[in-house]
Amino acid sequence: MNLFMRNEYLKTIKQRYVKASKAERGLILDEYCRNTNQNRKYVIRKLSPKMSLVKKQRKARQKVYHNQTIAELIKIWEVLDYPCGQRLKPVLGQMVEKLKALGEINPSNETITQLLKISSATIDRRLGHEKEYLHRKRFTTTKPGSLLKAQIPIRLTDWNLSLIGFVEVDLVAHCGDNVFGDYVNTLDLTDIASGWSEQAAVWGKGQRNVFIALLSLRKRMPFTWLGLDSDNGSEFINIHLFNYCQKENIEFTRARPNRKNDNAYIEQKNWTHVRKLVGYQRLETIKQLKSLNDLYADELRLYKNFFCPTMKLISKERIGSKIIKKRESAKTPYQRLMESSQITLAVKVRLKATYDRLNPVKLKQIIDLKLSQIKSNNFNLKCNPKNEMLLVTKYVI
Numbered sequence: 082m083n084l085f086m087r088n089e090y091l092k093t094i095k096q097r098y099v100k101a102s103k104a105e106r107g108l109i110l111d112e113y114c115r116n117t118n119q120n121r122k123y124v125i126r127k128l129s130p131k132m133s134l135v136k137k138q139r140k141a142r143q144k145v146y147h148n149q150t151i152a153e154l155i156k157i158w159e160v161l162d163y164p165c166g167q168r169l170k171p172v173l174g175q176m177v178e179k180l181k182a183l184g185e186i187n188p189s190n191e192t193i194t195q196l197l198k199i200s201s202a203t204i205d206r207r208l209g210h211e212k213e214y215l216h217r218k219r220f221t222t223t224k225p226g227s228l229l230k231a232q233i234p235i236r237l238t239d240w241n242l243s244l245i246g247f248v249e250v251d252l253v254a255h256c257g258d259n260v261f262g263d264y265v266n267t268l269d270l271t272d273i274a275s276g277w278s279e280q281a282a283v284w285g286k287g288q289r290n291v292f293i294a295l296l297s298l299r300k301r302m303p304f305t306w307l308g309l310d311s312d313n314g315s316e317f318i319n320i321h322l323f324n325y326c327q328k329e330n331i332e333f334t335r336a337r338p339n340r341k342n343d344n345a346y347i348e349q350k351n352w353t354h355v356r357k358l359v360g361y362q363r364l365e366t367i368k369q370l371k372s373l374n375d376l377y378a379d380e381l382r383l384y385k386n387f388f389c390p391t392m393k394l395i396s397k398e399r400i401g402s403k404i405i406k407k408r409e410s411a412k413t414p415y416q417r418l419m420e421s422s423q424i425t426l427a428v429k430v431r432l433k434a435t436y437d438r439l440n441p442v443k444l445k446q447i448i449d450l451k452l453s454q455i456k457s458n459n460f461n462l463k464c465n466p467k468n469e470m471l472l473v474t475k476y477v478i
């Protein structure tokens with residue numbers, strides 16, 4: 082007998098119990114306690130005339146933020162690709178000002194005041210029903226590199242992660258459910274200190290194609306490289322990249338075999354910048370390769386680096402069985418570069434000019450349109466690896 086049934090049973094016998102004699106009350110109590118196994122003294126208190134069996138309705142909490150505020154919050158949340166409250170709150174005021182100036186939103190003064198006042202916890206609570214999560218586990222396509230690994234040191238904590246220019250790189254396979262045949266891969270690269278990320282689509286995992294794509298990504302980035310860290314795949318552990326890093330005075334390191342946490346920064350970007358957008362389906366056509374490169378070289382890099390905030394870990398301390406983590410306030414990679422003393426004034430002026438001309442709503446719309454075209458089944462002409470080389474030369478900033 083569940084709680085609801087016991088309460089209904091108690092309401093039924095209470096009418097008889099109040100009017101009954103002392104002897105009859107004892108019989109009623111015996112009957113009820115035998116059927117429900119409840120404590121006799123507890124039942125006597127519940128059957129007291131002063132005790133009400135009707136559950137009091139909890140007074141509804143008065144809403145602080147009106148519907149228009151939440152509607153505008155959802156718009157900004159969608160434009161920034163659904164960040165959590167801790168990432169959204171620090172950039173909310175800046176985005177309200179930016180989108181209002183562009184005419185994408187038209188909030189009242191009261192709505193703006195509420196948007197600036199809302200906390201990160203309230204953001205998560207009010208947007209909780211809007212969130213959907215997708216977790217999929219996939220196999221790895223990384224194959225061990227050559228004996229050259231012995232000359233490339235393993236990086237653990239040797240780098241100064243506060244310096245801009247130390248980057249991690251990885252390759253994401255768009256092979257579907259099998260690795261046979263030829264297919265498109267995404268070369269993913271991120272700067273550890275600022276979070277600035279770049280991507281390029283390559284055909285296959287050949288050393289030459291990956292090396293050419295890596296050079297093109299270096300040209301796009303608004304700062305010089307100090308170090309390059311990769312996994313142990315043969316697409317990175319090769320003589321071409323090794324000699325290039327030595328020539329350019331770039332510190333070339335690698336992760337430990339089968340330790341994905343050694344490349345934690347780029348593994349995060351593999352999800353947020355590639356898998357979350359492109360998905361897991363197989364890409365094996367000429368148009369898909371070109372369209373993906375067009376998306377990476379234009380809209381996606383601008384949208385992610387200028388408008389999507391990220392949080393960086395400041396410290397981590399173990400207290401007993403708990404790990405206490407402290408993170409800095411969420412910032413975009415663009416904001417970190419503008420605040421850094423390592424970036425020259427000329428580069429900052431160029432970055433500011435680029436930021437002023439961008440519209441995050443339009444960027445998001447174009448990204449969604451291009452992604453739908455890439456994922457469609459209209460691309461039926463497969464790539465020829467002899468003719469389709471990756472040459473990404475666009476340099477916006």
